[in-house]
Amino acid sequence: MSYTVLARKYRSQDFDEVVGQDHVAQTLKRAIESGRIAHAFLFTGTRGTGKTSMARILAKALNCEKSKAPTTKPCGVCESCRAIARGDDIDVIEIDAASNTGVDNVRTIIENSAYRPVLSRFKVYIIDVVLMLCKAAFNALLKTLEEPPEHVKFILATTEAEKVLQTILSRCQRYDFRNIPTREIAGHLKELVKKEGIEAEEDALLLVAKAGAGSMRDSLSLLDRLLSVGEKTLTVEMIEQLLGLPKAQLMFDLARAIGKGDVKGTLRQSSEMLMRGLSADSMLTSLVDHLRNLLILRTCGADSDLVEVPGIALSDLAEQAGRFDPVNLTQNITILEELRRHMRQSQSGRALLDATLVRMTLAEQFTPVAELLARVGGTATGGSDGAQKKNFPSALRTENPAPPPLAVSSRSAPEPAPTPHHAPVTPLVSGMEFPAAEAASPLGSVPSVSAPPALDFEDEDDDLPRPGKVWDSSGPSLKELLAQQAAQSAPPPAAEPPADSFTNVEPVNTNDLRALWTTLLAMMAEHGPMFHSLISNGSLAAVEDGQVVIRYTKKNETFRKMLERNGKKDLVRDGFSKILGKPMGVRFEVDDAVESEAAPAATALPARPAAAARPAPPSEPAQPAGPPAIRITPELIEQIKQDPLAGSVMDKFGATPVKIE
Numbered sequence: 001m002s003y004t005v006l007a008r009k010y011r012s013q014d015f016d017e018v019v020g021q022d023h024v025a026q027t028l029k030r031a032i033e034s035g036r037i038a039h040a041f042l043f044t045g046t047r048g049t050g051k052t053s054m055a056r057i058l059a060k061a062l063n064c065e066k067s068k069a070p071t072t073k074p075c076g077v078c079e080s081c082r083a084i085a086r087g088d089d090i091d092v093i094e095i096d097a098a099s100n101t102g103v104d105n106v107r108t109i110i111e112n113s114a115y116r117p118v119l120s121r122f123k124v125y126i127i128d129v130v131l132m133l134c135k136a137a138f139n140a141l142l143k144t145l146e147e148p149p150e151h152v153k154f155i156l157a158t159t160e161a162e163k164v165l166q167t168i169l170s171r172c173q174r175y176d177f178r179n180i181p182t183r184e185i186a187g188h189l190k191e192l193v194k195k196e197g198i199e200a201e202e203d204a205l206l207l208v209a210k211a212g213a214g215s216m217r218d219s220l221s222l223l224d225r226l227l228s229v230g231e232k233t234l235t236v237e238m239i240e241q242l243l244g245l246p247k248a249q250l251m252f253d254l255a256r257a258i259g260k261g262d263v264k265g266t267l268r269q270s271s272e273m274l275m276r277g278l279s280a281d282s283m284l285t286s287l288v289d290h291l292r293n294l295l296i297l298r299t300c301g302a303d304s305d306l307v308e309v310p311g312i313a314l315s316d317l318a319e320q321a322g323r324f325d326p327v328n329l330t331q332n333i334t335i336l337e338e339l340r341r342h343m344r345q346s347q348s349g350r351a352l353l354d355a356t357l358v359r360m361t362l363a364e365q366f367t368p369v370a371e372l373l374a375r376v377g378g379t380a381t382g383g384s385d386g387a388q389k390k391n392f393p394s395a396l397r398t399e400n401p402a403p404p405p406l407a408v409s410s411r412s413a414p415e416p417a418p419t420p421h422h423a424p425v426t427p428l429v430s431g432m433e434f435p436a437a438e439a440a441s442p443l444g445s446v447p448s449v450s451a452p453p454a455l456d457f458e459d460e461d462d463d464l465p466r467p468g469k470v471w472d473s474s475g476p477s478l479k480e481l482l483a484q485q486a487a488q489s490a491p492p493p494a495a496e497p498p499a500d501s502f503t504n505v506e507p508v509n510t511n512d513l514r515a516l517w518t519t520l521l522a523m524m525a526e527h528g529p530m531f532h533s534l535i536s537n538g539s540l541a542a543v544e545d546g547q548v549v550i551r552y553t554k555k556n557e558t559f560r561k562m563l564e565r566n567g568k569k570d571l572v573r574d575g576f577s578k579i580l581g582k583p584m585g586v587r588f589e590v591d592d593a594v595e596s597e598a599a600p601a602a603t604a605l606p607a608r609p610a611a612a613a614r615p616a617p618p619s620e621p622a623q624p625a626g627p628p629a630i631r632i633t634p635e636l637i638e639q640i641k642q643d644p645l646a647g648s649v650m651d652k653f654g655a656t657p658v659k660i661e
Helices: 022-034 051-063 079-086 103-113 135-146 182-195 202-212 216-227 236-243 248-260 263-275 280-300 314-321 326-343 349-361 369-376 478-487 511-527 529-536 554-563 568-580 634-642 644-653
Strands: 040-045 092-096 123-128 152-158 173-177 425-429 432-435 539-544 547-552 585-590
Touching: 022 051, 022 173, 040 051, 051 079, 051 092, 051 123, 051 152, 051 173, 092 103, 103 123, 103 135, 182 202, 182 216, 202 216, 202 236, 216 236, 248 263, 248 280, 248 314, 248 349, 263 280, 263 349, 280 314, 280 326, 280 349, 326 349, 511 529, 511 539, 511 568, 529 554, 529 568, 547 554, 547 568, 554 568, 554 585, 568 585, 634 644
Parallel strands: 040 152, 040 173, 092 123, 123 152, 547 585
Antiparallel strands: 425 432, 539 547
């Protein structure tokens, strides 16, 4: 006699024997008892959850010969019940839609449905894998499915209900089959091994049930495979060896090494499992499952019934879960799942595996992005859920504290010590100073001014009111102060600002264009002779409206086009911005009337000259270098208004600064 596999031998025969689908069984039983039996049913759910078994039980309940009407407890001994259980009843037609997908197959069903059943009460059509029917076949079945003959019942089964046409779904009563819980599968397997005369450890059956992943048929197939070895006792070690699963203790030790931050132990443990023949995919699957158990214990407590780990004490798992932060566990699970997908397409799977394990082991040395941004902004954030603060990588630490908020300094406050980031100050009016403009932004980006800079009042003899101070009328009047200010001599020339900071000082005569062009050529020589040659074939035409105009002749237009590509224009713009101490734009022009004139020192690639002003050419009489002019900008006007004296004059007379020397 041929052998019958366990999945067929122990198939459920009535509603009470169905495991894990009580909600479907109870609903069908009540529908039969009330006589409200639909003409079409749709059973959907993952593989091995009992859809076909439930369809056969429903067919037996409708056609059992022992009762005069449909019953919730078919006898199982009459000819109809036994024929349906074997799958050869002539009135219960099981159709595989995967091999009968066309319209002609559906037309045959429609034609045969017109005939009454031979022996049974109803003619039942069980269409498995119904999603494989083509759209035309679905449309051909619509009318019959909606209004079948009174003696016809349709039972459709599929694993993916979303692929079935909505017009079909709307004509059926839908029943969703859930994944069977692991404990229920293990309990069912325990009864089966007793009937088979086999001894088995509870943890071994639990391991088989977990491997089934919620499918009763998969679990029975695995158990059938284990029993075929001929062993009379099923143990955890034997199941792990036969099914190619990692030992629970090895996975526990791997997670412990990760939790301790032991890189050497982590790599050694993973290598040992791989050397035993375990595939990397299986190891990752087991590690994800183990981390999921730790996450449940860490968040739900040790008394949670969601954790099922055979061979490991629950108390040991709870202790290990305390070593991990829930946020890190969720990140590690996501990282491992991404790793599984990448390893299938990579030639360096082992390297990716080791790198990921090391990354997980050293997780405490990495800082979350949110905390990193907060630290850069000058604020510190603590860990969530009482987690310890992580070590900040030395390469990402913020060594300089955030600058203090802008405010007007008071008389009693000490003068802040200058720092490398503070630009030198330029005296404008006696008794007040303004800090120079901010440091140059990269590639000519214009810095935004959110608030006027602080004013430092150093003249202790000035009795003008400060913010928060009431005007003292005992001192000199405003008219006297203005007279004193006008009588003062011109201030000394302002110190030249560094070349790499912004300044409002700009050339005031056309002779500076030659000096500016020479300085730029020397700076561009640092980028190589080729780049220097490209820029030197042009000439500096003008500096106006925040832009530098460089002109080329028609025959040198090729050089202009080359400077427009591959970021060369950005280098020129950056050079002008550094020389002038403020953001500048660059525009290249082509003019046939202008001959390209190289600077005198262009061919010799001169060294970068100092930023001091060049003397006038010998042909022109030397002129004494006067103090540089201060360029009037809206930001500078706002700074001047902060001074009580200047601000009072501007407000009273509606004055506007025109020139400051």
